[in-house]
Amino acid sequence: MMRQIWRISVIGGALRTMGSVDFAAPKIKFCGLTRVDDAACAVEAGAWALGMVLWPGSPRSCSPDVAAEIGATYRRRAEIAGVFVNPTLDEVTRAAADANLSLLQMHGDEGPVFCAEAARRTGCRVMKAVRVRSGADIQALGPFHTDFHLLDSYVPGLPGGTGETFAWELARSHGSRVPLILSGGLRAGNVAEAIAAVAPFAVDVASGVEAGPGRKDHAEIEAFAAAVASTAILSPSAG
Numbered sequence: 001m002m003r004q005i006w007r008i009s010v011i012g013g014a015l016r017t018m019g020s021v022d023f024a025a026p027k028i029k030f031c032g033l034t035r036v037d038d039a040a041c042a043v044e045a046g047a048w049a050l051g052m053v054l055w056p057g058s059p060r061s062c063s064p065d066v067a068a069e070i071g072a073t074y075r076r077r078a079e080i081a082g083v084f085v086n087p088t089l090d091e092v093t094r095a096a097a098d099a100n101l102s103l104l105q106m107h108g109d110e111g112p113v114f115c116a117e118a119a120r121r122t123g124c125r126v127m128k129a130v131r132v133r134s135g136a137d138i139q140a141l142g143p144f145h146t147d148f149h150l151l152d153s154y155v156p157g158l159p160g161g162t163g164e165t166f167a168w169e170l171a172r173s174h175g176s177r178v179p180l181i182l183s184g185g186l187r188a189g190n191v192a193e194a195i196a197a198v199a200p201f202a203v204d205v206a207s208g209v210e211a212g213p214g215r216k217d218h219a220e221i222e223a224f225a226a227a228v229a230s231t232a233i234l235s236p237s238a239g
Contacts, residue, residue, distance in 0.1 A: 025232040026195055028225060029081065029181065032060035032206035034214035039070045041218045042078075045225035048202060049079035049103060054095050057085065059213035060206060064098060071100030079103045081127070086110065089117060096122040105129060105150065112143045119146075127181065132166045135173035142176060149176060150204060153184035165190070168197040188223040195231045203228060 030042035031051030039050050050070060052062035062070075071080045082101045084092060086108035095101065104118055107129040119126045125147035130137050132151050141149045151174070153166040165185035174180055179201035186194055187208030195203065207213075209220040 023233040025229050026182075026200050027202035028228055029079075029202055029204040030206075030209065030216070030221065031081070031083065031183075031204055032058075032210070032214055033070060033216070034060060034062045034066060035216070036066060036069055036073065038216035038218070038221075039074060041216065041221050043074055045221050046229075047078050049081045050074060051081040051083055051105065051204070051206070052099065053083040054099075055083065055085040055087075055107075058083075062214075064095075067095070067099040071098075075100040075102065079125075081105050083107055084110075089114070089121060092118045093121045096124055103127060103147075106146075107150075107152075112145070115144060115146050129183070132170055132184075135170050138170060138173045139175075141174070141178070144178070146178060148181050148201070149174065149178045150181040150183055152204075165194075168194055171198040171200075186224075188220065188227040191224060191227050192231050195228070 027048030028046065029049035029051050030047050033039050033042065033050055033052050042050055052067045052070060053060045054067065055061060074080065079102050080100055081103040082095050082099060083105040084107065092104060096104065101122065101124050104122065104124045105127045106115055115126045115128055127148035127150050128141060128144040128146045129150040129152055130141055131153060132138060138151065151171055171180065171182065180198070181202045181204050182194055182198050182200040183204035185208065186203055186205045191203055205224055209216055209224050211217040
């Protein structure tokens, strides 16, 4: 007999207590944070990780002082992620200490050896990102034995935060056991479809919950979190 499956909603970041969870909803990384009150809203919405872009070339670049305040305030409630594009190891080490980072997102041309050394120097977990044009881009993650892999959209000249999606079916070529994080053009209106296509460990959103670059719309944060939560699946209790 085919097992019945119920779709459920989440209230206050927790599953309704009916039966046993078979498939939890993916975790959420809210990225491109530049204000403490936006980080607070993300945490209340159930953020797994708070992402701050520490690359000065981004319109969502977070000031060191704000990054330090977010890290100090929320390091016990969420992963504190620093997003880097081709940094030096000294820059990564200093930023990790100053902002209480627990997660390093490498979004440039950093290689496997660099990622491993960044992890060794900082004690942080590492996420390696690639911009996806084809399955070959995803397969290129093979040598990266990092803690997470992140798939983002490819737009020439832009390392991330483009607001564009990519062909999600390409994610099927990710044959690694490394947990996968899906990014690129996600918003409340399409994230459930993306999750159904990819089944990622986590989803990453920046422009999809913004009023403007680096300024989050709190209603959109809540709507995005609710859309992700709606993908959780519950089966009836045994017996």
